[in-house]
Amino acid sequence: MRGKRSKQYRKLMQQYGLSFGFREPYQVLVDAEILKDADRFKMDLVGGLERTLHGKVKPMITQCSMRHLYAATNEPGMSFVIDKAKMYERRRCDHRPEDYPEPLSAKECLASVVDPKGAKTNKHRYVVASQELEVRKHMRGILGVPLVYINRSVMIMEPMAGATAEMREKEEKVKFRDGLKGRGSGSQGMKRKREDDGDDKETANDGADAAAKKKSKYGKGPKGPNPLSVKKSKKKADGEATAPEKKQDAEEAGDASTVAATADGSEPGSKKKRRRKHKSGNEGGDSEAVAASREGAEADMDVDAED
Structure with missing residues (x-):
């Protein structure tokens, strides 16, 4: 058996098992014709059924099918087929020879076993193995x-x-809808239970969710210094100004000088010229001292010339 066909058969039997409850060993109803063909093709009927159905099988044969085999005893090789059929489990169809002198056809006999009440259901989960087209x-x-x-x-x-x-599709749809309904009712029940327990857990979860959303919103960016490695500011003593206060005082002083320079008529940015101031009481004495020093210098020059 090829791999693709074998996979299809395995999947098909799984569907039968899920939808109709088939399980191993599978009960297989065989008729007289499939026994004859299996013997003609030199096939192992039980082994072939197990490979096809992917599981253990329990072959069964009805009383009418056995009577068909006994009626063909004159054919070559039928004794071997009858001996093999006797090893299978006999499924009684209640078609006794005294009530039915001639055995019923495979179609009528198998239909009475699979669906005895005509309800169109396979109550006992039979697998039918038949060579007759009318039966299938x-x-x-x-x-x-x-x-x-x-x-x-x-x-x-x-x-x-x-x-x-x-029918299988309808059942799958019903199961799907029931599953959705059960899922919805379960979620509502959990919600009510959570409301009854209290809102503390909800508040904590909401806070955690908000923090996570905020963190994901801003993303990565430049980080500030480690607060543990930053030097702490010293406490200022009484009457001692801190650095920001000193800076503010210096700025205020600079503004005052700018205002004064503007009042004098000079430009705020230009440097103010310094003027030398002379004392008023010593102006005459200073001129006399300068004249005396000049005369002393001239006298020295004359003495040097004489020498």
């Missing part, structure tokens, strides 16, 4: 019946029938 066509109308047949020595499992697939 009838079983497609019953919900949840996997169908298996042999085609050129290859065992095939039919896709899920239309009615079965529709």
Whole structure:
């Protein structure tokens, strides 16, 4: 069996298990024709069913199918097929020879076993393995019946029938809606419970959320100095001005000098010229001393010339 087909069969049986409750070992109803074809193609019927259904199987055969095999004893190799069929579990269909001298067809017999009340449901979860097209066509109308047949020595499992697939989709939608409703009621219940417990946790959570939002809003940026490594400012003594106060006083003094310079008529930015002041009482004495020093210097010059 190829990998792709095997994967499809495994997925299909999982769907049957979820929607209709199929489980191992799978109960497989076989008819007389599939036993004959399996013997003709030299196939292991039980092994092929297990590979196709991906699980252990329990093969079953009805009393009518056994009677069909006994009726064909004259065919070559039928004794081997009958011996193998005797090893399978016998499913009683209540079609006794005294009531039904001729065995019923595979379609009628299998339909009475799978759906005895005609409710279109596979109550006992049978898997039908039949070579007759009429049997498979009838079983497609019953919900949840996997169908298996042999085609050129290859065992095939039919896709899920239309009615079965529709029913499965409806059930999935119902489950989905119920899940949404249960989820909504659960959230409301949790909300009420939280309100009953108190608002302290809500306030703490709101504060944490607001801080996280604020932090994420501003993002990364330049950071200030570490407050633990910054030198602390000294406490000022009585009458001692701090550095900002000194700076403010200096600025005020500069403004006062600017105002005075403007009043004198000079430009605020130009440097004021210094004027030398002479004492009024010593002006005459100073001139006499200068004259005497000049005369002494001239006398010295004359003496040097004589020498």
